[in-house]
Amino acid sequence: MGVAGLNLTQGRLHVAAPYLIEQDWKSYTPEQHAIWAELVSRRMPQLREHACSEYLEGFDIIGLKEDQLPDLKAVSARLQPRTGWQSTPVSGFLPPDAFFEMLAARMFPTTTWLRGRDSLEYTPEPDIFHDVFGHVPMHAHPVFGNFLQHYGKICAGLMHDPVALEKMGRVFWFTVEFGVIRQNGKLKVYGSGLISSHGECTRVIEGGAEIRNFDVDQVMNQVFDTGAMQPVLYAVESFEQIYEATKMAEARLG
Numbered sequence: 001m002g003v004a005g006l007n008l009t010q011g012r013l014h015v016a017a018p019y020l021i022e023q024d025w026k027s028y029t030p031e032q033h034a035i036w037a038e039l040v041s042r043r044m045p046q047l048r049e050h051a052c053s054e055y056l057e058g059f060d061i062i063g064l065k066e067d068q069l070p071d072l073k074a075v076s077a078r079l080q081p082r083t084g085w086q087s088t089p090v091s092g093f094l095p096p097d098a099f100f101e102m103l104a105a106r107m108f109p110t111t112t113w114l115r116g117r118d119s120l121e122y123t124p125e126p127d128i129f130h131d132v133f134g135h136v137p138m139h140a141h142p143v144f145g146n147f148l149q150h151y152g153k154i155c156a157g158l159m160h161d162p163v164a165l166e167k168m169g170r171v172f173w174f175t176v177e178f179g180v181i182r183q184n185g186k187l188k189v190y191g192s193g194l195i196s197s198h199g200e201c202t203r204v205i206e207g208g209a210e211i212r213n214f215d216v217d218q219v220m221n222q223v224f225d226t227g228a229m230q231p232v233l234y235a236v237e238s239f240e241q242i243y244e245a246t247k248m249a250e251a252r253l254g
């Protein structure tokens with residue numbers, strides 16, 4: 001978006017406004033486009049077989065290219081008419097209130113930097129590969145999009161309650177980041193941490209994690225370690241299930 005567009009977006013946000021930036025797409029180097037291409041080509045063969053159908057459809061809907069870093073304006077232009085979501089560039093990690101405000105406004109806070117060739121498998125902080133390749137295709141799915149917006153709205157209303165927020169953080173972790181779903185009798189991945197990591201995804205599809213049926217009360221009480229491979233994951237039967245679960249969590253915590 002141009003400067004006028006940025007002002008318009010900022011006008012809808014309060015706590016998140018200072019973190020919005022422009023993506024300078026032209027400044028990406030040929031080497032960076034080549035790293036993106038390598039990251040995508042490493043993941044796609046496995047994902048075509050093991051990602052949920054909604055992820056793969058979303059990948060095409062938002063127009064991701066295998067050989068070129070995404071232009072977030074172009075991604076949002078394809079996404080917004082479908083589900084109202086945008087992929088909105090931000091300067092880096094957001095404080096929780098700003099993060100939830102953006103989700104509630106259907107704007108996904110998106111980093112614009114790209115990992116280097118020395119960390120193709122893992123970066124401790126999210127980069128544009130994790131954020132766009134890992135997260136944004138799912139935002140083209142109407143039910144998932146509604147779930148994520150509602151999730152942000154609930155959490156924005158819980159800022160005074162750190163215990164409730166921690167429980168909601170577990171819901172996010174075991175769905176948006178590390179969610180799996182059963183489709184046609186097979187386990188498929190949809191969480192960005194599994195979509196974007198070859199090692200973690202391989203371990204899960206080869207049976208290296210315990211898969212439990214998704215239960216929101218269990219999930220809200222399941223502690224996790226962000227620095228380790230996940231020993232336990234929760235499988236849903238449909239995306240309606242996580243939307244309903246979020247409403248149940250809201251009723252329990254609100």
Ligand SMILES: [Fe+2]
Binds near residue numbers: 126130135177193
């Ligand atoms: Fe993520």
